Amino acid sequence: MRSAFNLLALAAAAGLLGWGLLGPGAATEKAVLIPPPAWAPTVSPGALETAVFAGGCFWGVQAVFQHTRGVLNAVSGYAGGARETANYSSIGTGRTGHAEVVAVSYDPKQVSYAQLLQIHFSVAHDPTQLNRQGPDTGTQYRSAVFYGNDSQKQVAERYIAQLDAAQVYPRKIVTQLTPLAAFYPAEAYHQDYATRNPNSAYIRRFDQPKIANLKTVLPALYRDTPVLVASVR
Numbered sequence: 078m079r080s081a082f083n084l085l086a087l088a089a090a091a092g093l094l095g096w097g098l099l100g101p102g103a104a105t106e107k108a109v110l111i112p113p114p115a116w117a118p119t120v121s122p123g124a125l126e127t128a129v130f131a132g133g134c135f136w137g138v139q140a141v142f143q144h145t146r147g148v149l150n151a152v153s154g155y156a157g158g159a160r161e162t163a164n165y166s167s168i169g170t171g172r173t174g175h176a177e178v179v180a181v182s183y184d185p186k187q188v189s190y191a192q193l194l195q196i197h198f199s200v201a202h203d204p205t206q207l208n209r210q211g212p213d214t215g216t217q218y219r220s221a222v223f224y225g226n227d228s229q230k231q232v233a234e235r236y237i238a239q240l241d242a243a244q245v246y247p248r249k250i251v252t253q254l255t256p257l258a259a260f261y262p263a264e265a266y267h268q269d270y271a272t273r274n275p276n277s278a279y280i281r282r283f284d285q286p287k288i289a290n291l292k293t294v295l296p297a298l299y300r301d302t303p304v305l306v307a308s309v310r
Contacts, residue, residue: 132202133210137284147187163261
């Protein structure tokens with residue numbers, strides 16, 4: 078949980094740990110060099126499309142996709158549970174069925190769904206961690222792809238099989254593939270969190286390295302200026 082990290086930050090401030098461990102130069106969020114999806118359906122790029130991903134705390138996942146070329150909006154939110162429990166205090170129990178997710182609206186003429194999957198699996202999170210990411214634990218931090226149609230499902234299924242077969246990770250991928258029933262935007266204070274709080278110890282330790290990894294690993298898909306939340310819907 079993020080509160081656990083607060084204890085680590087306090088210990089560092091008290092001199093019990095070297096604060097340099099929390100700086101952006103000592104990243105624990107390491108990118109994995111992975112191939113792009115070997116298969117994706119031929120589509121005629123049309124209007125704006127949406128992909129929904131879960132990969133731990135939505136602050137960092139949102140930040141990564143806000144720095145992705147072709148993304149027009151990336152909204153933190155909840156998916157997998159009921160409307161009544163789609164709020165931060167409820168999902169923190171880990172018993173609502175919700176995951177912290179990011180709804181990524183993108184222009185398919187600039188970036189494809191397959192490319193977004195590659196970003197999600199290489200720099201946005203570790204798909205081999207079960208019901209956790211880094212210091213955050215619980216089913217609300219699970220790795221998941223909430224697909225909106227059969228095409229997204231097929232691309233994700235085949236890509237996971239491709240990556241497992243190539244053994245690009247030391248462990249098997251545990252990412253869940255779940256049909257998207259509904260997306261519920263998170264509270265306003267969660268939106269653009271990493272951009273608005275660059276000096277947060279948590280953001281510096283766990284999220285800024287992800288953005289740096291995107292620039293290093295997939296430079297053609299990186300944008301320096303993040304696209305901020307344009308609308309919440």
